[in-house]
Amino acid sequence: MKLAKDLVAASTVPLVLAILEEGESYGYAIIQRVRELSDGEMEWTDGMLYPVLHWLEAHGYVQSRWREAETGRKRKYYALKADGRKHLADQKAQWLTVHETLRRAWRIKHA
Amino acid sequence: MLEIERRIAAWRESMSAALPAAPETVRELEEHLREEIERLESLGLERGEAFERAAQRLGEAEALAREFGRARSRWFGTVHSEGTRLTAYLAGSLGVAGIFVFSTIALSAGLRVASGAVRKGTVYSNGFELALLASWIAVCVLAALASRRFLAGPTIGDARGLVTFNLLALWMLIGWWVGPSALSYAAKVATIMTALGALWILRRVWVSKLAT
Numbered sequence: 001m002k003l004a005k006d007l008v009a010a011s012t013v014p015l016v017l018a019i020l021e022e023g024e025s026y027g028y029a030i031i032q033r034v035r036e037l038s039d040g041e042m043e044w045t046d047g048m049l050y051p052v053l054h055w056l057e058a059h060g061y062v063q064s065r066w067r068e069a070e071t072g073r074k075r076k077y078y079a080l081k082a083d084g085r086k087h088l089a090d091q092k093a094q095w096l097t098v099h100e101t102l103r104r105a106w107r108i109k110h111a
Numbered sequence: 112m113l114e115i116e117r118r119i120a121a122w123r124e125s126m127s128a129a130l131p132a133a134p135e136t137v138r139e140l141e142e143h144l145r146e147e148i149e150r151l152e153s154l155g156l157e158r159g160e161a162f163e164r165a166a167q168r169l170g171e172a173e174a175l176a177r178e179f180g181r182a183r184s185r186w187f188g189t190v191h192s193e194g195t196r197l198t199a200y201l202a203g204s205l206g207v208a209g210i211f212v213f214s215t216i217a218l219s220a221g222l223r224v225a226s227g228a229v230r231k232g233t234v235y236s237n238g239f240e241l242a243l244l245a246s247w248i249a250v251c252v253l254a255a256l257a258s259r260r261f262l263a264g265p266t267i268g269d270a271r272g273l274v275t276f277n278l279l280a281l282w283m284l285i286g287w288w289v290g291p292s293a294l295s296y297a298a299k300v301a302t303i304m305t306a307l308g309a310l311w312i313l314r315r316v317w318v319s320k321l322a323t
Contacts, residue, residue: 027139028146046143047170050136051178073146076139 001041012052013096015042015103017088020062026075027053053078061087064084115158119144122149122166129172130179190264207250217244 019025019033027049034042056062061084067077079087122144126137144165151161169175 003294028143045170046147046168047140047175048178050139051175054136063206074138074142076135076142 003042004049007009009046012044012049014088014091016049016056017084019074020080021085021088024077026077028075030078037054040053045072056084059083059087071077074095115162118159118162125172126175129176133179136179141167142173199258203255206254206256206258208249210248210255213244213248213251217248220244240318 013092015034015037016030019030019037022033025033027046030053031044031046031049034044052060053064057064057078061081062078063081064076064078066074119141123137123141126140127134130136144162147168147231148158151164152158156164278289
């Protein structure tokens, strides 16, 4: 399904934060997880994730550190911070509000 | 050198050109590229094709640089030009240094007046001149505070460096505060510290175009 650009853009931050809430992760793994969670419907342009991660770090929502895997591959891991958790909760509340409103507008029965 | 390493090196060159002051970001993207190449190879793709696909998925260097730039202005709201920010750093730095210098003068003068050790006609011996000093301190405070408005930007870390530099200036001022003659030393030290601080910030501002 082709998703509107705005939708993808708006959902990037809450998605990334929610995935990081599951645990510390790095860019590549986050993209794989999004693909998993969306059953392949959401395929981000890989590069677009990194500006978002840097934006999140600049705002103090996440913190990063380099870790070396046993394979020798170096990865920059991102972890959620307390402010990030708060922001995630805030984003979740907003999305649920919109979802509930749309649900009522479309009169969709509970799935 | 393997063909693939040559292609990755070329890719790295174009990325570094698009993201000049963000070597860590380029490294992060390169690691991502390598991981994707590995994954595609494991799916059966030939190495060269895996590289093509992986590079395409990452996106064009210019598009990425634009996204990072857009993210940068989203971080801090209005990011003023480098020139404006440099002026703000200098104004703020001079303001803070001025606060220290004039406060020291005022304190010393005030103590002399209070202890009665001053003869009529000595500088800063009367209320008017002390009030003048107080107004200069107020101006410096305002300059320091006002400059903060313009300091937001990728080099925001330098604002903290600025504070450190001026705290060092204060420390030296206190150390040199022994008598009337020490005040000129203090002023010189404060000026040197401020100039050093401004030069240091100048270098940082010029070097870092993008925050990593």
